Amino acid sequence: MPRIEFRRGSLSEQIVTIMRQRIQAGDYPRGEKLPTEQDLIEEFGVSRTVVREAIANLKAGGLVSTRQGVGVFVQRQVPLRSFVIDDPDLKLVNEAIAVLELRVALEVEAAGLAAGRRDEKHLRQMRKAMTAMVEATEAGEDAIQADLAFHRSIAEASGNVHFLQLFNYLGELLIPRTKFETFKITGANREDYLKHLNQEHAAILAAIEGKAPEDARTAMRVHLIGSKDRLTAGAAIAAKVQLVE
The missing domain is CATH 1.20.120.530 (GntR ligand-binding domain-like)
Structure with missing residues (x-):
């Protein structure tokens, strides 16, 4: 998979946006395990700290949960829908x-x-x-x-x-x-x-x-x-x- 090019700004916030969109689109199915930390580091071309900050943000937003020793999983519950703006x-x-x-x-x-x-x-x-x-x-x-x-x-x-x-x-x-x-x-x-x-x-x-x-x-x-x-x-x-x- 080609490395993603980021615009200027917070890398972790941009990764959160991408991963949130993938969750909402079903690319990361509900209840399923996310790619490993190392996989995300390689895909996004960022540091471990940035990936962990992004995961923490997704967790705080109720989109994912961590299972000790197993990994990070997408929550089964449907997340809050975004605003629809005309x-x-x-x-x-x-x-x-x-x-x-x-x-x-x-x-x-x-x-x-x-x-x-x-x-x-x-x-x-x-x-x-x-x-x-x-x-x-x-x-x-x-x-x-x-x-x-x-x-x-x-x-x-x-x-x-x-x-x-x-x-x-x-x-x-x-x-x-x-x-x-x-x-x-x-x-x-x-x-x-x-x-x-x-x-x-x-x-x-x-x-x-x-x-x-x-x-x-x-x-x-x-x-x-x-x-x-x-x-x-x-x-x-x-x-x-x-x-x-």
Whole structure:
């Protein structure tokens, strides 16, 4: 197999994108073992560290699992479907992805600080926002304002006023789906999508409640990188449709 040529950027993220696409296309069948670490190193022409980082990202996203002494396997459960983005929205994708990259730099550290500095008032705010998100999902509604309130409460709990001020300045730019009028997430798939977001938020809250800064940083990173990956995948689907048409 010819070696893959990568564009500039994070090699591990690009490998994650390729492997995610292969999983979704069935090239890596559900329940089956992935190629060995050495096979992936040779195929992609990268270091062992890069391959392991990519596998860790796929594992954090719920796409694969590791069996000690056996290997890495594709999960049997169908993963969360990506956004489907219509043509009028494509011009907004790069902006939304750029904002998500900013959020990683901002909110991962804010979550870590919040885990060490939060008080009961902050926890009440986070729990209230979580409850609102769950209730909205159960009612078949979106939960954008509750989502914003959850992340804003984490910025406030960081104890650094500049995190909160920057969060308030960016406002609804922070939630990508506020920028798109034509996300086609409907029915059970939409409900699954929102439930998945709620699970990611719950993991962040649990780490902050448990005063575990590194766990909070990890949970926030998984949440934001997952949002970025889903948005990027949706854009790729839309671009492919354009080429076909």
